[in-house]
Amino acid sequence: MKMTTLALATLAAASTLPALAKPLTIDDVISLNKVHSAVITPDGKAAIFGLKKDGQSNLYWQDLDTGSRKQLTSNPSTESDVTVSSDGSAVYFLADRGQGSQVYMLPLGGGEARPVTHLPLDVAGYKLAPNGQKIVVEMSVWPSCKTLQCSIDKQKELAGKKSTERTYDQLFVRHWDTWANGFVNHLFVADVNGGKAGDFKDVMQGLDTDSPPKPFSGMEEVSFNSDGSKLVYSAKAPGKDHPWTTNFDLWEVDLATGQTVDLTSDNPAWDAQPTFSSDGRYMAWLAMSRPGYESDRYRIMLKDLRTGQARELAPQWDHSADSLAFASDAKTLLVTAQDTGQHGLYAFNVDFGDMKVLSRDGTVGSFSExxxxxxxxxxxxxxPSDLYVEDKDGFGLKQVTHVNADKLKDLQMGDFAQFSFPGWNNETVYGYWVKPVGYVEGKKYPVAFLIHGGPQGSFSNHWHGRWNAELWAAAGYAVVMIDFHGSTGYGQAFTDSxxxxxGDRPLEDLQKGLDFIAKQEPWIDADNACALGGSYGGYMINWIAGNWSDKFKCLVNHDGLFDLKSMYYTTEELWFPEHDMEGTPWDNAAMYDRWNPANFVKNWKTPMLVVHGEQDFRVPLGQGLGAFTALQRRGVESRLVVYPNENHWVLHPENQKVWYKEVLSWMDKHTGNTEPAADAKK
Structure with a gap:
């Protein structure tokens, strides 16, 4: 089968540019205005959203038809987690206005925001009941405490301790970037007209488990039923198996009696994101099928609360949903999912399971109906991100905001397109190329070969806050990204593969993909290339160093796995290696040895930049130190950059600037790249 570059006119940037256009820099990326916390009013006529610009974030109201806009807040604090009341008269949000993070209510008819909660602990998240009468908030508490004051006392006790030891009797000892300290996320419910500490009831009191689950989940894991009489949340059952099980269940609390029931005890895999239709008939949620596998397909489950019957909606749809919510008609489920290098928005009819595509090209983030x-x-x-509006039937698409129009008008971006080729087992594999800024026909350009992490992940058609492909294009590189076997959005079998x-199937895809696109696009100089990646992408850099050692001029390894056995014993979420390596190191040592980059150090000869965050507990610092030690002892040109205050990601703006400077300088040195102008690489 002949594969060619896909002609995606909707994806490619315009080549006609202003005379004074300049390449994108990391300073530009950091300084971009950011739209966030967007919701639509119940009547569908206006949007309310947060806009961060010039270091200040405020809330705005905008008419979706006329485009008229007005500013709602001007407080130095940042408002987030925006919700509009069911009658459209008020907006709720989280903010810290001197009393810690609390819930506030702002009347849309005029007036000042007033606090809804007056709690002695920070509120990390909240959700209103559909009728607006109750509120649930998330707070971090000592699980056995029966009062908030007890948790405050426990905080003071730990802070005042003169010795510095940490003691543990079970895992997790640490998670993502935080050492466990005994506090857990619990949910507290009260009447909206309450708001004081004594009014809130801990519906998880005594449970040594988190909801929302750490480290990344939010209030999408919590939902009131349609009449506000019950609360459903996702959590693991208390126990010592949390680091190696993915068995999250949905727990229903009767708010009148306090009785709690496990609604999904029959599923030993992951259940998440409960949501209810406004008419009270349906509960929908996401469910995986296989225990211990975080990247299994999230099925869309639907339970008829009148009959008690549950079924999978659209079982033939081979995509993994990652968020869902009922529309106000109670008959439509809005769902986001990855799809062939995009991340789209879809509308499902709950009666028949038929689907309409609302948005497919690009990456859809949050949505509201x-x-x-x-x-x-x-x-x-x-x-970068903007807001769009569209009918739930797929008509009337319109861009609502252009928050960076002034900042982007003088910036030049590289054209890009998606392509496909026959990869491992002659199966179709997809990728993207991005042309360097200032591209000249007939010239060849050095390659930045970006390898995504996960490994069940994808760079996709997405404006990335950290691994931004346009920044390499701005620095004069041809960018190539391959969604190798194991990537998400191409069907579950492709992810499972x-x-x-x-080390074999993904590497074969990377080799074939780079060779294919260099032949298709002669401006891509695959003989003058550097490969770089983070996490699993960093693993692949270490693997390439020992198993494709004659291809690249240089390598960049960010927080990459170096020694799979030591990695297992020092990481935190053990279900990752236990699934991907098909067992533990003591039960399947051969698998860990077979794919261990440390076993091929004798072949390392390509110059490598090693970057690692000291607070990375997913891929601990020892992995980066191990790779650097191997390089130094082998006499391979190498450089180590360590960030004491970063985790698995580089999040601090000043550190991001240094990261790109180090990476681009390393690549320039080894490829001989001197274009474009130096100011593009600051």
Missing amino acids: GAGRVLFSKDSLNQ ITGHY
């Missing part, structure tokens, strides 16, 4: 209109954020490889095959 009111009166049949859907507001959503979307970005792409060459366009990396299990037990960390």
